[in-house]
Amino acid sequence: MQKLLISIVALIALVFGVVIYNNLPKPEPQALVYDPPRTLESFTLESSLGNDVTNSNLQGQWTLLFTGYTFCPDICPTTMANLRKAMPDLQKQAEHPVNVWMISVDPQRDTVQRVTDYAGFFGPEFVGVRAEHPQLYPFVNGLGLMYSIPDEGATDYLVNHSAAIVLVNPDGQRQAIFKAEHVMGEIPSVNMTQLITDFAIIASQFD
Template sequence: MQKLLVSVVAIIALVAGVVIFNSLPKPQPQALVYNPPRALEPFMLEGHNGSQLTNADLTGQWTLLFTGYTSCPDICPTTMADLRKIMPQLTSFTERDVRVWMISVDPKRDTLQKLADYNTYFGKEFMGVRAEHKNLYPFVNGLGLMYSIPSEGETDYLVNHSSAIVLVNPDGERHAIFKASHEAGQLPTVDMEQLVQDFQLITQQYN
């Protein structure tokens, strides 16, 4: 009788523990997560390997998209180096491939060859992407990002652009956006440690 009572108490304690655990608030990503994820408008861009990229090229993988350009003096190379550094962690959280698209916002100067040289330096997961402004601007704007277009005739210029990173899920949908922090005297860059934590949570919750 005593053994039965102990067993019943143990079962009750286990059930109570499960109920309490399930009622606890679950960790949530700090990134802006779209619920439901948002479809991307049809697009056609160029990959640095000469391929034509469409919506289908964003399916079946997790893709991090950000705007940049090869002549960028600070934010772009910093972001690329940081993403290369955390790539092993990101790939450990999912069985799907993880890719990075650097979307050039300087089509005037960024040829496919320049993009190929720039992106392949960081690794096989990195793809340089370009298009002329008529196709590029709607795509970038649709991601919730922005960039400036230099005046006609300018040759030596900087391009102002968003520092945020957009996450596209394996269904090719805009799933989340990792915003950059803005601190006085510091480059507006994404917190990569937080991105890693958020990516793990997002991939765990993804169906």
């Protein structure tokens, strides 16, 4: 009789614990999450993979995309280096592989070879992509990002571009955007600790 009573009490405690757990507030990512995810328009870009990439290349993996260029003095190398450091933690959080696409927004100077060499420096998960402006601008704009070149006619110029990072899910849809933090006197950059935390939440809900 005593064993039965103990079993009943234990069962009640278990059920009560499950009810409490299910009613706890679920963690919410700080990133802007698209619900439902947004479909990307069809695109074709040159890439460091040795062939053109299309929408199908985004399927079956998580992809972090951001705009940059190989002559970028600050935001781009900082973002790439931070993503390389974050990659082991990101890979642990998802069942699907995690890759990074750096979208060159400097088609005049960034050849396929340049973006290949640049992306390859950071590791096999990093892919460089490029296109001419007629294909590039709609693709970048469709991601919710932007770029502009004030004086492309000069030999040495800077490109204005977004510092945010876009997350595409394994279905090839735009899932979220991680916005850069803007601190006076510092390079705009995405908080990688927060990105890793947010990615874990988003990936767990997807996978």
